[in-house]
Amino acid sequence: MRWKQRPPGSNWGEFGRDDTRGRMNLVTREKVLQGVAEVKEGIAFCLSLPLDYPGGNVLNPRRHPPRLAATQRDGANQGRQNFCWPLGEDNPAHTDVVSDDLVLLTLQYSTQWDSFAHVGSRFDADGDGEREIVFYNGYRGGEDVKPARESAGAEPWARYEGTDGGKLGIDTLAEHGAQGRGVLIDLHHHFGRERRPVGYDDLMMVLRKDSVEIERGDMVCLYTGFADVLLELRKEPKAELLHNTCSGLDGRDHRLLQWISDSGLACLIADNYAVELIPMRLTRPQPHALMPLHEHCLFKNGIHLGELWYLTELARWLREHRRSRFLLTAPPLRLPGAVGSPATPIATV
Numbered sequence: 001m002r003w004k005q006r007p008p009g010s011n012w013g014e015f016g017r018d019d020t021r022g023r024m025n026l027v028t029r030e031k032v033l034q035g036v037a038e039v040k041e042g043i044a045f046c047l048s049l050p051l052d053y054p055g056g057n058v059l060n061p062r063r064h065p066p067r068l069a070a071t072q073r074d075g076a077n078q079g080r081q082n083f084c085w086p087l088g089e090d091n092p093a094h095t096d097v098v099s100d101d102l103v104l105l106t107l108q109y110s111t112q113w114d115s116f117a118h119v120g121s122r123f124d125a126d127g128d129g130e131r132e133i134v135f136y137n138g139y140r141g142g143e144d145v146k147p148a149r150e151s152a153g154a155e156p157w158a159r160y161e162g163t164d165g166g167k168l169g170i171d172t173l174a175e176h177g178a179q180g181r182g183v184l185i186d187l188h189h190h191f192g193r194e195r196r197p198v199g200y201d202d203l204m205m206v207l208r209k210d211s212v213e214i215e216r217g218d219m220v221c222l223y224t225g226f227a228d229v230l231l232e233l234r235k236e237p238k239a240e241l242l243h244n245t246c247s248g249l250d251g252r253d254h255r256l257l258q259w260i261s262d263s264g265l266a267c268l269i270a271d272n273y274a275v276e277l278i279p280m281r282l283t284r285p286q287p288h289a290l291m292p293l294h295e296h297c298l299f300k301n302g303i304h305l306g307e308l309w310y311l312t313e314l315a316r317w318l319r320e321h322r323r324s325r326f327l328l329t330a331p332p333l334r335l336p337g338a339v340g341s342p343a344t345p346i347a348t349v
Contacts, residue, residue: 012151048344048345049310066109108339108340111309112307112342112343121299136168145166178332180327183212184222184223188247194246197249214263227272251277267303268304327345
């Protein structure tokens with residue numbers, strides 16, 4: 001047994017002691033059909049930023065833009081770029097021209113999904129008074145979620161081997177399909193680009209004024225306008241601006257966290273950096289989570305987070321047509337053990 005006691009406010013064990021899918025278990029065949037039923041016009045919206053945005057590493061110093069390069073030829077042409085390569089170079093009878101490339105990609109640099117291996121906690125799951133490193137449903141750091149082994153290599157990115165999110169890797173979400181009924185909450189319409197931590201009262205006001213209903217198993221998207229700011233900066237992000245613009249959820253609002261639990265939503269998605277506004281100052285007694293919404297969702301309740309999505313055109317269309325629901329199709333890469341994944345989600349209305 002991985003745990004004897006579970007964190008307060010968590011749902012560990014609700015879907016079984018070996019569960020790895022969390023609240024995506026609520027996205028059933030019926031929820032997919034509900035999403036399909038929202039397709040009236042056959043219009044599709046791409047919900048991904050270009051994956052080389054935001055540009056630079058202002059938002060996170062450990063995450064860098066993708067590096068795209070051609071693969072290399074071998075044999076007599078070893079070291080030459082395998083790009084716009086005429087196969088007739090090797091055999092005049094062949095007319096084909098081929099291109100092939102590779103990418104070094106920080107998986108959570110741009111539009112992304114967080115897996116449950118992304119954020120855990122030091123929590124006394126054994127009930128012996130000692131805090132262990134654990135993740136959703138009691139999966140253990142160092143056993144079920146394994147850090148990388150460092151090895152020799154010329155490039156920093158090549159010096160690590162063996163990273164493994166284990167059973168909590170993003171491939172679990174990919175295998176589920178990540179398709180269902182999406183519901184959009186338009187925070188930008190009500191708060192503009194004001195830097196505002198949106199708590200329970202604010203959120204209930206928005207839902208009421210826009211006649212938005214969240215039901216069990218819905219995939220909830222929050223439009224704040226943050227991705228619009230990123231696009232306007234044209235891959236030259238400015239830290240002072242980005243850390244002082246647009247709204248996000250207030251993870252320190254306990255009533256908001258309780259609503260997230262009670263609503264039955266399957267996942268939380270936003271166009272901003274972290275869904276929640278990460279507090280700049282520690283105002284609560286130690287120990288506590290720096291990212292309380294991440295803790296509540298990923299660690300305690302198995303709720304996947306989507307970050308830096310592009311929701312602008314969808315939000316405008318939905319408001320113009322007085323709708324909030326759509327079919328959301330958003331599979332991550334089926335990359336075994338990965339902690340997160342880029343995505344190119346599609347909304348169909």
